[in-house]
Amino acid sequence: MSDDDGSPRILLVHESAKDRAARDKLAEAKRGLTAKVHDVRALLSSSDGKVSDDNTRNTLHGDIDRVATLDSKSLPDYEDGVNALQRDMDAVRHSIDQKVADQKEAERKEAERKEAERKEVERNNAEHQHDGQTNSGTPAPDQNPPQPPAQDQNVFYASCAAVRAAGKAPIRVGEPGYDHRLDRDGDGVGCE
Structure with missing residues (x-):
């Protein structure tokens, strides 16, 4: 565009406060999503072998790939991405807690099994000692073979x-x- 005299015309476009606020919110949402993706990747690498259900990690991995490449002008798209990653992170953390609880339960059951086994051995030993005596409490006859x-x-x-x-x-x-x-x-x- 040029003026009547041929000199270029400079158009100044003023951004409205409303447009500026929307642009700032969108930029903040992008930064929030980027930070969440960073946190999710850290959780994903630290949870390897520590979950009771690997599907939670697979879902998290898939959502990272989907959300990390998000390029939208819509604020709700970024909010939905952050919320989806948070749900996935919560599921992975719950799965980690479940595995810890399962391991503690298995250890408790193993301790109970060993205690029951120890008591069985003690009971058998007591029965064998008791078998060496008659019901009246007097020693049983000598068990040596006859000469x-x-x-x-x-x-x-x-x-x-x-x-x-x-x-x-x-x-x-x-x-x-x-x-x-x-x-x-x-x-x-x-x-x-």
Whole structure:
């Protein structure tokens, strides 16, 4: 545009206070969204392996990609983006808390299991000690295996022929006259 004399005309456009306020709000919303995206990325990297449900992290990741590239002239678009990221962050934090609670519950159950196991061992030990006594509280009879009766020292066989002649063949361990010399194979039965 030029004046009648050919010199360029300078048009001054005055921005209204209302337009300036709207532009400032939009710029503030963009900065707020950028800050929220930064916080969300930090949470996303710090929550790896710490959530009970990985879908919360996947949703957060998808919303970061969608919101970080937002280029709009509409203030509600930025507000909606911040709100969506905040919901996602809350879900991830809840999932982190849930995993911690689940781990504590698992530890509590494991401690209870070990305590029950320890009590079972104590009860079994007490029962075994109790089994060693009769109901009257007196000790039970000796649990040692019975010993073979003592050999009659007055009976002696010089050989298996003598055992056979006495009508005692075969002669077994514990019977009068048994001697290991008469038991060649050591099975407890002599003069077979």
